Amino acid sequence: MDMLQRFLFPNQLIPHGHCYLWQPGLVGLHLVSDVLIAIAYYSIPIMLVYFVRKREDVPFRGIFLLFGLFITTCGTTHLMAVWTLWQPVYWLSGLVKASTALASLYTAIALFPTLPAALALPNPEQLQQINQQLATEIEERKQAEASLRESEERWQLASQGTNDGIWDWNVKTDKVFYSARFKQMLNYHDDEFGDDFNTWFQQVHPDDIEPIQTALQEHFEQNTPYYSTEHRVRCKDGDYKWVLDRGKALRDETGQIVRMTGSYTDITARKMAESALQYQLAFDRLLSEISTRFIDLDPDDSGAEINRALQEIGEFIHVDTSYIFTSDPVNQTLTMCYEWVQFDQTPQIKNAQNLPQSLFPWAYKLLSQGNVLHVPSVARLPVEAAADQVNWSMFNVRSLISVPLMDQDLLWGFIGFASFSQERIWSASSIQFLKLFGEIITRTFQRQRSELALRRSEAELQNLNQDLEARVEERTAALKISEQRFRSLFESAPDFIYMLNLAGIIQQVNSTVIARSGYSQSELMGTPFLDFLKSENQDECKQEFLKLLTTGYHRHEMEFICKDGQTLQMDSSCTVVKEALPEPYILVLQRDITQRKQTEQERDQLFATVKESERRWQSFLNNVQLMVVGLDRLGQVDYINPHALKLMGYDAADVMGKSWFISFLPTEQQRQNQQRFQDILQHQAHPHYQHRLITQVGEERVIAWNSTLLRDLHGQPSGTLSIGEDITERDAVARLKDEFISVVSHELRTPLTAVHGALDLLHSGLVRPESQRGQHAIAIAMEQSERLVQLVNDILELERLESGKITLQPTQLSTYQLLQQVQGTMSLLAEQAGITLVIAPIDVKLRADGDRLIQVLTNLISNAIKFSDSPATVWVAVEEQQSVTDRRVKFTVKDEGRGIPADKLERIFERFHQVDASDSRRKGGTGLGLAICRTIVEQHGGKIWVESTVNVGSCFMFNLPANAESSMSSYPLSSMA
Structure with a gap:
């Protein structure tokens, strides 16, 4: 220390x-x-x-x-x-x-x-350079951001223009942005569809999940530049839509995927068109295969082949049974000769033998006329088909279609296709294909009969030869008789018949060869048979000739050259007769099928032409922006184009087969238009007319029609095809114009008549201008002239407001200041009328056109003063209305006047409408003030209405969107007597 x-x-x-x-x-x-x-x-x-x-x-x-x-x-x-x-x-x-x-x-x-x-730290000059460089980079970044925003705006506009949905997937967070169009495409509202990847993935059709995963994996592994799939996705209502889904992944600097954006395109219509085209092509291929099989069909195999064809067609068009009936005109019966049924159905061929034609009088009549019998619903047949309906119901038939089999305009049978489980409508293309199948069956039966006749001829010849060989030694005389018979048959046969030696040299021909070919007998005898064939057939026939000598029989189509150069298509049957004496020979029978080949070629050309024509018409009808409706003779819809369905709001299944006049026209117009339809069918046509049409939602549309009569192959009326244009808006404008001109002319005539009467009295000298009556006449003229000027000014202002020629000039307003201006304008008028004007002490901020708002308020207050008897009070109030979505300002003008009857409240805001017609004379006014008020309020995005009690008073109210932050303050109560 x-x-x-x-x-x-x-x-x-x-x-x-x-x-x-x-x-x-x-x-x-x-x-x-x-x-x-x-x-x-x-x-x-x-x-x-x-x-x-x-x-x-x-x-x-x-x-x-x-x-x-x-x-x-x-x-x-x-x-x-x-x-x-x-x-x-x-x-x-x-x-x-x-x-x-x-x-x-x-x-x-x-x-x-x-x-x-x-x-090493930078000096001030270096810092200034760095700052300048940073400023340049910041400016460049701002420009890049502006370009990016502009590009994004263009992208948004492009996506809206293409009507595609847009999605943006954050791969790391698994959150997905779905555009409004994306959700709308699937019938979802914005708040009904989640923002994660799994929400969308659960809507994908199960069969399409694996292809989508594969395509995503291929794109993520950079094997494909873009991700693109076509798949089905389930909508809110449970239906599936086909969509084209395309996208591209975005990677960071390390190559990792951070985002993926893409678009969603609805391709359902394209897929349906492709499906329909594939259906037609498949039907065409099926008919082609059946036709090819039937060309070389052996008569012994015809039954099995016809049954096979019935099965293939029936399974293709999804019916429960297909069958062929033959008609016996002598006994007037119908017999089922071929039938195919689904595995779960009972065959009816045993029960359908020798049925009287009288069981189906209506159907048999249509088929006899060569018409296709198309019955979408057995339960909804016309009255004249009552007997047919009963008998079809006995067989449990719900829907059927029958194609007549005609031979020289005579019905020898028909092909039928029926459904037991459901009703259905066959399209025009399906009916056309079934008609072609009917032609194939008809030709098959004709060829079968010819083949059987030819076989009988060949059998007779063979039997004759065998009989001659067996009894040649015993009955020489009988041999001569048989030879004469053979010669007679040989010479009289309509076909070409040759006898060749085994070297192919002609030894004998019948007279038909000489008559039809133009060659003489000397030119034919001793000449190789191949010399009369086209060069293209000769090499093939040489090869087949060697097979013929081995097999003993051959059949082949070849072309025979006549002496005049004409070419005949021949169906040739060659048989080696080995037992003949003194040596074997070859018997050749040739049938001229030139006409048949030409017919088949013409049929193919006609089929191609019809198909192309049908494609063009179908494309036109699907794309034309007019209604196209086809009706059959009963007035039932058998065709309607997509534009008509879109306008009416229906699907094709809801319209096809329905009665046009009963189902889609107002009741009061049904009888008139049914009569028009009958007049067209009976050539008393009214092809140009219009009527109202009821859409699925109950809306009425006015359609102008141009109808054309359709005829069948026999020239008989079969229905109509009508083209319609929607003129609803045009009709409404015309009616509004007529009504407006009528009212304006009446309103102008009243003051003009008064002015003219007063001036006429002065001009005629009956009343002197300086007299009391003259001054009264001048006062009337002045008053009515002012009313006329006011009326014209109101009409012009209303027209400029509604046409958009007057543009609103919105500014930020104070309702307190606004009402102060209105009070200054209206206080004198209220004082003169002995009315107390009370304005509520509330100030609200809003954005509106002040001059137009003052015009509405002064008009309403002026009416309140005008129709109130002294002493009375008129109240003016302002109220702020706040909701979840917006903020509005409500104005109220209330009086103690005579009130407005309840039946006239709806029309009080219409042009020239007044509660009492005498008001314009006693109280003035043009009847346009409230119409102008309504136009101004609605152009602000607001609404105006009135509540009134007779002899108590009226309360006119309107509200406007505020579009600005509001504040409410209390001011001294302002009142004026």
Whole structure:
């Protein structure tokens, strides 16, 4: 303790003031200087520490702290100098100086490695260059962002223009943005569809999930530049739509996928068209295959082949049974000769033998006329088909179609297709294909009969030859008779018949060959048979000739060249007669099928032409922006194009087969238009007419029609085809124009009549202008002229408002200031009428056209004053209405007048409408004020209405969207008597 006392307060040393001889000036100079230096040295470290703490981004923070410590020790040294002026604590002062030396030395040592890094810091010029470069980069980034926004706007517009849905998938968060069109395409509202990937994935058809996953994987692995799939997705109502889904993945600098964006396109219509086209092509291929099989069909195989064809057609068009009936005109019966049924149905062929034609009188009559019998619903047949309906119901038939089989305009049978489980409608293309199948069956039966006749001829020849060989020795005389018979048959046969030796040389021909070919017998005899064939057939026949000698029989089509160069298509049957004497020979029978081939070629050409024509018409009808409706003779819809379905809001299944007049026309127009339809069928045509049409939602549309009579193959009327144009808007405009002209002419005529009458009295001299009556007449003319001018001005202003020629000029308004202006305008009128005008003390901010708003208020207040009897009060109030979605301002003008009857409240805002027609004479006005008020309010996006009680008063109210932040303040109540 003593040592510390001697250290801090040594007595053996003298204070430093003695060195200054305690001169006050000198001591004071050192004292003040050291104190000021110490204060400065202590304040500098404080500021350095504050600076380092506030700027943590500044480099070399340790140097700043070391300098602070160094300066702090220096300040302490100067404080010790002050203390040693009076106390000789030189040991303590020495220790302080030693610590200052250590701090300064350490700071100097630490400054060495820091100095190069500090020198590397940019100087002010370099900093200015860096700042300029940063400013340039910022400006470039702003431009890039503006370009990006512009590009995004163009992208949004493009996506809206293409009617595609847009999706943006954040792969890392699995969140997906779906555009409004995307959700709308699936019939969802914005809040009904989640924002994650799984929400969409659950809507995909199960059969399409694997292809989608494969396509995504291929794109993620960069095997494909884009992701693209066509798949089915389930809508809100459970139906599936076909969509084209396309997208592209976005990767970061490391190559990792961060986002994927794409579009969604509805391709359901295209898929349906492709399906319909594939259906027609498949039907065409099926008929082609059946036709090909039937060309070379052996009569023995015809039954099995016909049954096979019935099965293939029946399964293709999805019916429960298909069958062929033959008709016996002598016994007037119908017999089922072929039948195919589904595995779960019972065959009816045993029960359908020798059925009387009288069981189906209506159907048999149509089929006998060559018409296709198309019955979409057995339960909904016309009255004349009652007997047919009963008998079809016995067989459980619900829907059927039958194609007549005609031979020279005579019905010999028909092909039928029926459904037991459901009703159905066959399309026009399906009916056309079934008719072609009927032609194939008809030709098959004709060829079968011809083949059987030919076989009978061949059988007779073979039997004759066998009989001759067996009894040649015993009955020589009978042989001559048989030979004569053979010769007679040989010569009279309508076909070409040759006898060739085994070398193919003609030995004998019948007379038909000579008559039809133009060659003489000498030109034919001894000539190789191949010489009369086309060169293209000769090489083939040479090869087949060798097979013929082995097999003994061959059949082939070839072309025979007549002497005049004419080419005949021949169906040739060659038989080797080996048992003949004196040597075997070859018997050749040729049937001329030239006409048949030409018919088939013409049929194919006709089929191609019809198909192309049908394609063109179908394309036209599907794309024309007019209604196209086809009706059969009963007025039932058998065709309607997509535009008509879209306009009416129906699907094709809802319209086809329905009665056009009963189902889709108003009741009061059904009879008239049914009569028009009958007039067209009976050539008493009214092809141009119009009527109203009821859509699925109950809306009535006015359609102008141009109808054409359709005829069947026999020239008989079969229905109509009508083209319609929707003129609903045009009709409404015309009626509104007529009504407006009628009302305007009436309203103008009234004041003009009064003006004309007054002026006529003055002009005729019956009344002198200076007389009391003359002044009264002049007053009437002036009053009515002013009314006329007001009426014309109101009409012009209303027309300019409704046509958009007057543009609203919205500004930020205060309802308090607005009502102050209205009060200043209307107070004098109220005072003159003895009415108290009360304006509620509320101020609301809104954005509107002030002049037009004043016009609405003054008009309503003027009417309230005009139709109130003194003494009475008119109240004007403003109210702010706040809802979840918007904020609106409601204005109310209430009076104590006579009120408005309830039956006239709906029409009070119409043009020229007044509660009492005498009001325009007694109280003035044009009947257009409230119409102008309604137009101005609606153009602001608001609504105006009235509530009234007779003999109590009326309350007119309208509200406007505020479109601005509002504030409500109380002002002194403003009233005016």
